[in-house]
Amino acid sequence: MNLNYFYSTRIITGKNCVLNNYSHFRALGRRCLIVTGQSSAKKSGALKDVQSVLNSFNISYDIYDKVSQNPSIATCINGGKIAHAIEADFIIGIGGGSPLDASKAIAVFAANPDLTEEELYSVHWTNKPLPIVTIGTTAGTGSEVTSVSVITNSKGLKKSFKDDSIFPSLGLGDPTYTMSLSDEFTSSTALDALAHCIESYFNRTANDISMTFSIKGVKTLLKGLIALKEEGASNLSFEDRELLYNGSIYGGLAINATGTAFPHSLGYFLTELYGVSHGTACATFLPFFIEHNARQVPELSDSFFQEVGIKKEELIALISSLTPRFSLKLTDSEKKTLSPRWINNKNLIKSWGEIDSDFVYNLLTEMF
Template sequence: MQPFQFHTTRSIVFREGAAADLAGLAGRILGPRVLVVTDPGIRMLGLADRAIASLTASGAACTVFDAVEADPSLATLMRAVEAGREARVTGVLGFGGGSPMDVAKLVALLLGSGEALEEAWGVGNAKGPRLPLVLVPTTAGTGSEVTPVAIITVGEEEKRGVSSPAILPDLAVLDATLTLGLPANVTAPTGIDAMVHAIEAYASASPNNNPLSRMRAREALRLLGANIKTAVFDGSDLRARGAMLLGAMLAGQAFANSPVAAVHALAYPLGGTFHIPHGLSNALVLPHVLRFNLPEAAGAYAEIAGDAFPALLRVADEVRAEAFVEALAALARDLKMPVRLRDAGVPESAIGKLAADAMKQERLLVNNPRRLTQDDALSIYRAAW
């Protein structure tokens, strides 16, 4: 067995209604002055109100920064840092989907360490220390609450990442009641996003691909595959919502240590250029990247096919991987998601630029089970268009 490292969030609470008891769970961690990082939608829906009220009732002063947008910009990050600096906060609470949680991670890092962001970009460059950090996800998708990764949009289109155990939070609070109001057109792509995390982690060519990640990836696919349709079409089903939240977290732990690859590399330019939500970007290219990978990854895909789709266990071993790819494509259609780039507003004329931009994601492409060139990226985008 090859050597590996496995990093994850120090403590995880999975409990319905846990957010309302945030002071009891996290008050000592966050301290007397808390920066709450969230987005306008979460604020408008009041999802964070009980958590903030719990902290306030315990005597903590809460400063709320609720201006995080999808694919958060560098300017937004720095405004959040300034808000935390002015309030002299002792801890950071990230509340929402992947975007608020990613911003919260970097705010905690920059306020706690004082290090320059330019020196933190990339893998293993952020050293810390950071401020105390607690994350509360409101979508079942990114798994950001257990990953050492934060993605920020720099300039008009470029996405940059910080990947370091230094930004793993002290506590993740998983409260399925927070996801009950999530509409179908958000539940579906975020759920597919979590499935992509598990698939890419399991088949990753990373030298740190390890038994702990693979185990979590398979359990994630079992939970996600069995519950995604119920969560999308019966959003009030708390059992399905909880299973999706747990599955997304397990997939996050998996890819945090056995990193994702070409699906994400080709998805990022779609988000950066056309502002397509991350989960949908992944779903649009997923079957096409997996078909490209089949010559090298068929064995891995065949192993996990039955986890996501138990009916595939009855399919012959030699064709199970191909059936897995087709089942994923069919799932997106069944969930009423756009399945072609053109359906998501991407013009055919953009394919060349998308391929060139995808090749900039070297930190992801090195993990792909099959080497991918710019010409390959072009072919994949054309197939997806």
């Protein structure tokens, strides 16, 4: 039995968890940079709550709201320079995966203002990153509770870096902040969370702890996903939103130990080149991934479906019904151009079976 696991983030969830846990902000310093996108932090009410807490304790702050979907390395470098210039003691990231991942990179650049892009990704940092507070406004990313950041590099490719020093000091999750999400965003982010759980479970690096998080995450998400399918996002209750949010946290805790598998790696090119949202891109490959593992590791697959309490066909049908449709036809030349991505790809290597560039080429031919 393998119970290896490391974790250093204080997680607090529930309604009004930001307003009710002000002491943790005060302990981090007297000045901070708030990292957000242009609208979600405001629309959700999260920014207002954070400002209320900071103002109550005379913690000064600047707001950096330049983070877009799939944040670029340039955006993070610029944010780091601003944080360094104002002598921020800590960083607060508010939003979905993009602002939260950006906040981690900005914390690194703030403490290391002369750091290069190559040094960021190779984790060659002289100084420890600034402390980070993460406040989620979507139910999907899990970035509130991981030591991973995915940033679009200068070549336009999504690339991750991982280090224990970018574990958030504090991760806060109030499902109320997800109530304003559209149907598309609710489905896409929830499917991302489901992908985290399933990819972590069917992962060569999975252990007893990560698999426990995965199973709990899937069981929690299923209740919310079924409600989403039947009621639509606009009719979801707070309790349904809480199920989706808590499921995403379980997913984050699972991939914190294992990382993801091939649906995430394959999904990246759909986002980078064709503008498909991240969760939708990953979910597009999820039914195939489930069928693939049923063939490759049948005993593990049988155990998974027995524990989560749903049949394989039912889960695939649920995923398919919630995955937004898009039309794409890849030429042979386009598929060959993508092939170098799959050589020695760590997420492909961690997947069960022989997953190489030929496997991916054939899969893309079948799907697109």
